[in-house]
Amino acid sequence: MPADHPERILIHHLLLAPDLAPLAVTTNPLALAFRMHIEACRPDHLRARFHIGPEFTQGNSVVQGGILAAMLDFGMVFAAFTRTDTGHTLASITQTTNFLRPALAGDFIVEAEVERAGRLLIHTRATLSAADGKPVATASSPIALIPLPHGN
Numbered sequence: 647m648p649a650d651h652p653e654r655i656l657i658h659h660l661l662l663a664p665d666l667a668p669l670a671v672t673t674n675p676l677a678l679a680f681r682m683h684i685e686a687c688r689p690d691h692l693r694a695r696f697h698i699g700p701e702f703t704q705g706n707s708v709v710q711g712g713i714l715a716a717m718l719d720f721g722m723v724f725a726a727f728t729r730t731d732t733g734h735t736l737a738s739i740t741q742t743t744n745f746l747r748p749a750l751a752g753d754f755i756v757e758a759e760v761e762r763a764g765r766l767l768i769h770t771r772a773t774l775s776a777a778d779g780k781p782v783a784t785a786s787s788p789i790a791l792i793p794l795p796h797g798n
Contacts, residue, residue, distance in 0.1 A: 649794040651735045657727040660687040668695065680713075682720060690760040692725040700751045709749045714774055718743060718785035721758030722770035726789045729763045733794050736768070741787040753777040766791055 652673040660666055668685045671677040671694075681697035694717075702713045723736050730736060758772035771786040 650732050651727075651730075651794065653724065654727045654730050654732070654734065656684075657687060657692075657724055657730075660684060661689065661728060664688070676716065677720065680717065680720075684724065685755075687724075687728065689728050690725065690763075692721055692728065692756075692758045694721055694724065694756050694758075696720075696754045696756070698751050698754060703751050707750060709751060711743075711745055714745065714749060714783045715741060715743045715785065717754055717756050718758075718772045718774050718783060719787065721756035721772040721774075722785065722787050723789060725758035725760055725772070726763075726768040726770055729760055729768055730791065735792050735794055737790045737792055739767075739788045739790050741785055743783055743785040745783050746781050749774075749776055749782040754782070761786075 656673060668683045671682040683695045685695050686693040696717050698709055702709055704710050719738055719741060726736050754774055754776060756772050756774045758770060761769045761771055768789045770789055773781050774783045775781050
């Protein structure tokens, strides 16, 4: 029997029971640090909320760009998991991120979607907005679909 990815399992539970949202993501230490919650999940789409504290800011109180990129990556990978079968994991191949304005610590929303999915690649895009609803960054990424080794 193939192994399975815990985040793929989480996403597929939400696809079957969307009323479970908002749901805290506890499968990943970085998601825990970002206080990630999935607010909505449907095929090809995911909306997640994050709370980024001051420990993720630079000296000027602006959230570090890599943290913004990480939230976008979470959104795109989790959206791609809506198209993933049991026994597979995902890996971002590359990510193009556009920073639109400075972001201060606080709440953020990522809206991510699958643009198209093939046998080996899932193409995604996402927008990250601050609590005021204004976009702070956008990204796109091709994500590789990788079979997991068989478990016991």
